[in-house]
Amino acid sequence: MAQEMIQEFLQLRKAYIDQTLTRLNPMQRKAALTTQGPLLILAGAGSGKTTVLIQRIANLVLFGQAYTSDKIYGTVTQQAVDLLRQAVQTGKEPAGFEEIVAPMLSVGAVRPWNVLAITFTNKAAGELKSRLESRLGQAGQDVNASTFHSACVRILRRDAERLGFPKSFTIYDTDDQKRVMKDVYKELMVDDKFLPPRSAMSQIGRMKDQLISPKDAMASPADTKEGLIAKIYDLYSRKLKAAGAMDFDDLIYHTVCLLQDNPDVLEYYQQKFRYILVDEYQDTSIAQFHLVRMLASGHNNICVVGDDDQSIYRFRGATIENILNFEQHFPGAQVIRLEQNYRSTSHILDAANCVIKNNSGRKGKTLWTENGQGEKIQHYVAENEQDEAYHVAMTIGANLKQGAHLKDHAILYRMNAQSGPVETYFARAGIPYKIVGGQRFYDRKEIKDVLAYMAIVANPRDDLRLRRIINEPGRKIGGTTLDRMAEIAGGLGISMLEVCRHAADYPALARGAKAISGFVEIYDQLCRAHDTMPLDTFVTELLDITGYKAMLNADKEKGQDRLENIGQLISSVRTYADQKGPEASLAGFLEEVALISDIDSYDEESDVVVLMTMHAAKGLEFDYVFILGMEEGVFPSDMCRFSDEELEEERRLCYVGITRAKKRLYLSSSQSRMIFGRTQRNRPSRFLDEIDPGLMDEEMSPALQRQASRSWGSNRLFSDDSYPTNSRAGRSTLGSYGQGFGGGASRPQPTSGRTRPAAQQSAARPAGGAQAGRTMGFGGGFAAGSQRPAAAPAQAAASKGAAFQPGDTVDHKVFGRGKVLKVTPVAGDTIVEIQFDKVGVKKTMANYAPIQKVEE
DNA sequence: ACTAGCCACTTTTTT
């Protein structure tokens, strides 16, 4: 009898646990319930892997191994069985459940702080934590979730001294690295033509990713160049160590060294992290693999999630082999594939599959979905990048009319530089947007200066940062003095600041001694301020003590902007201090700044169009996705011309880009594009050719259609000579032209040059032709397609600006209705200030903004 | 020591 009761309890317990996973499909469920031993989850794009990760952690914390175990902690009573049955049947926990049944539901439940989850970005870590918190309450916050880099910093902060680094070591960014490298080049008298510093830096980085020490590198140089790199690597490392600094790669490298050389430290972390999860495993490096394997070798509970088709960071040292060879690295590993996609329409998914199947060396999987076909993918052939930007804006406008929001739209591209034309267009048209990536806020000069001041207070050994600000504002401490100082410091093996303190003792510094002691005075003042004040007050005070504020106040041009930026920095210090409470520290803040990336601050709630690279878009999803620059030489990039491996990486990147889209995907290629200061004509990307034509509609820029009709006789523009592989574009152009011509509705439009002298036009506005084309396009679009662009551009521009008067009611495609407040003519255009009903006052450019006068 | 002007280089992607 008792045995039957126990059996029933076990069955009910299993059912109950199952019930907590109701939203998972069978494969996802299996992944969430497989808690012991090595596990590889091959998760295709949009397969719900984040949900699985969360459910898996929740299952660990709430139930441990109860799902598969026959153990029961406590005595099974009829009451317990009844309560549990009731919970299973009703889906609700009855009174008494918590006290009587809950303790019997778990077998070896895992304490949340014994779980380590590694994510790719800080943002992903934050999201994981907050979703865990809503599932598990406080326990969710106790789970360790962070990036490799932040996890390593935390480990190193405890024990950096064992490696000969101060606990408050500085983290060097790329810019800092470059400066050190410059010194190294000077000291070793390396010719930077023979070996570009960038190349040396990246090769050194790759060595660190492979756990090759400077000694290893020096021991077996394959040729002179490698020998030289080894020497550079060695000196570079010594310099960083002397400065008490680590670069990004060092954070991983030194952590691995620390754990390898200190069994007690390793054991501590093996005990601490009993369950390890690694997301985006396809983008881990060799060093990261070793780190994971060392940590996991205690309990062997290692779960990695990834998609070999989404490996896009090889250039940064990621080795796709980690995921391909997981089963060899961790014997007995189970593998679970998640291939059902919940994100995209089947058209989009099929297109992604079309592209990626051209890669070799894949684990191989095919995503499928139960979502409908959806609309076809659109391929827009633009005349140039302005036309491309214009088309994006128009399409977004049309989507908004259908009820979509700005934030549902993402514009993706290969390189940050491609954001420019779109940005310009959006800014003028008043379309709200945000760029993710590009130059970071923290990369601004004034910010880096203030941070450098903060850094030398935290780490007096940081010579590099000292050099940055010792004469900023000017204190009559010049290059010669600094070089001598560096020499003395190097000779004595002490920091430059230490040399400054005794400047008078060194004859070489006699001339600058007074200025130097003035700086030391300032430095000591800073330290006192730091010791006695809250962090944000300290930074505010710092600006006064150092004279930095006075310097900016004196600068009429850029001073105010820069002070505003610094104001932002101070408020982020305040936010940090509020968040961390008594835990807040200067080093902690600097560390957060060093490791933060732009994507981390991306806020998906704010209703703006978002622009970013496809790399940055990894892990995100949007209803409407635009991928710009689908051209050979742009995407795939020119850099991978000679390497199949790199071409495959580009293709994976394309796969990532396509699979970001939920509802609609817009691809565009441009016939000509200004790139690196040159106008190029690229043929459409091979990735376009790889997509089944049945999945895609093609649309050609109106400007190109007109051109096509003009050159039809000579048949030059789309001859097979100029577009060898673009027969599809050629056909459809002719097709659409043919229709227009056949219907007699359209005649070749006059060129802009005919109605306005070409010389005058180009003098007034270099890209006048293209811009005029856009302006007209907008007009046509807003007149519901009834108007054909026909007027001369100069007139169109002038008349459009003049069409608005204060008091007019206008309709803006993005902001809706509004009243014109003010009209200000400017060179070639008109600023129209509008009070909108919903979004307040905005300024727009008449020629660019999607506005139309409304008769009342 | 500082400034102005010139040249060269940039850009593939980022923790």
Place this chain on the structure above:
DNA sequence: AGTGGCTAGT
């Protein structure tokens, strides 16, 4: 094309 770093001149 733009920026940043470097040189030469004051």
